[in-house]
Amino acid sequence: MNGSKSAESAAPADGPLHNSDGTPVVLGEARAERLARAHGYPYPYPEHSYLYLDGVPVPLRMTGTEPFAGEVEVDAEWMPVSEHLDRLGIRDAALRPRTSVLAYGSNRSPSQLERKYGHWREPVVIPVAHGWLRGFDVVYAARLAGYGSVAATIAPAPHTVCEVSVLWLDEAQLDLMHVTEGLAQSVYGYGVLEDIELTLDGGGRLDRVHTYVNLDGALVHKGSAVALATVKAEGRAIPALDQLSILGRVRDRIEPDADLESFVLEHIEDAAIREARCRILREDAWKFDHPSFTPLDL
Numbered sequence: 001m002n003g004s005k006s007a008e009s010a011a012p013a014d015g016p017l018h019n020s021d022g023t024p025v026v027l028g029e030a031r032a033e034r035l036a037r038a039h040g041y042p043y044p045y046p047e048h049s050y051l052y053l054d055g056v057p058v059p060l061r062m063t064g065t066e067p068f069a070g071e072v073e074v075d076a077e078w079m080p081v082s083e084h085l086d087r088l089g090i091r092d093a094a095l096r097p098r099t100s101v102l103a104y105g106s107n108r109s110p111s112q113l114e115r116k117y118g119h120w121r122e123p124v125v126i127p128v129a130h131g132w133l134r135g136f137d138v139v140y141a142a143r144l145a146g147y148g149s150v151a152a153t154i155a156p157a158p159h160t161v162c163e164v165s166v167l168w169l170d171e172a173q174l175d176l177m178h179v180t181e182g183l184a185q186s187v188y189g190y191g192v193l194e195d196i197e198l199t200l201d202g203g204g205r206l207d208r209v210h211t212y213v214n215l216d217g218a219l220v221h222k223g224s225a226v227a228l229a230t231v232k233a234e235g236r237a238i239p240a241l242d243q244l245s246i247l248g249r250v251r252d253r254i255e256p257d258a259d260l261e262s263f264v265l266e267h268i269e270d271a272a273i274r275e276a277r278c279r280i281l282r283e284d285a286w287k288f289d290h291p292s293f294t295p296l297d298l
Contacts (some may be wrong), residue, residue: 031265038148038264041243042230043109045165049201049238050110052126055118056085057110060127063178065204067127067168068094079253085125093125100176102193102211103128104138104231105152108165116180117173127168130202134161136195137238138231141214143187143278146187148268150246153188153214155225157292162233166200166209181212181296188212191295213293216278221249225286239291254280 049114050057051072061078063072073079085091106112117124137157140150169177181188190212198206216224227233251263255276267274
């Protein structure tokens with residue numbers, strides 16, 4: 001994969017956690033870190049476009065739909081993206097063919113991109129454009145992620161305009177993203193969303209974008225899908241909750257007498273428990289269905 005780490009090595013390790021100096025993390029620290037990751041989803045992200053550059057989100061200004069034709073802010077000055085990459089000796093990164101991929105959950109966050117790409121040997125350059133998608137909302141999926149959170153997906157919402165981002169990934173980056181999104185395990189499906197209204201900061205518009213959709217469907221609570229409260233939206237017609245609150249609702253449905261922290265740690269540490277809980281959530285989930293979405297076989 002062009003000098004990057006293998007897809008297999010991108011998967012989270014199941015062995016003991018270690019500090020940066022190589023010393024083992026004590027159990028209490030591991031517990032706190034795991035809960036923080038579960039509760040923190042979808043993780044902080046800049047409310048503007050940025051160029052992810054080896055773990056650093058560099059502010060990006062675009063006027064169209066070609067991210068490498070834009071400008072980045074470096075040392076309080078704006079300069080062409082190509083000039084900045086040239087100074088770093090990595091201008092060839094801008095020449096690789098790229099695929100535009102919708103990001104609506106944690107993939108918008110620099111910290112999540114760092115988890116996925118942070119150990120590559122070659123420089124990682126990913127444009128992340130901030131924008132607004134009409135006719136959809138970002139909702140919780142009927143799926144518990146391996147790190148404990150209730151995952152996200154998109155759902156049709158005719159009168160809603162929701163905040164999203166678009167990643168421009170090269171071939172190797174896209175291959176690894178497929179692995180981390182669980183395509184081989186049928187966690188998410190991948191396809192093309194067409195005939196859409198996606199407006200990027202700076203005025204660029206996309207009518208077509210690739211996207212992942214959760215194959216378990218949207219989680220249903222009291223007869224409705226539930227939006228991510230951390231994702232801004234106009235015209236939202238469904239309730240919205242933060243991650244800790246939705247985890248509480250899931251616990252109340254599946255094991256109402258359980259301590260919430262213990263409940264979350266159980267499905268982090270035991271894949272069989274996690275899958276059993278997902279089966280319950282799938283029972284009344286709303287499957288993604290939209291005439292403009294075409295699944296792609298990989």
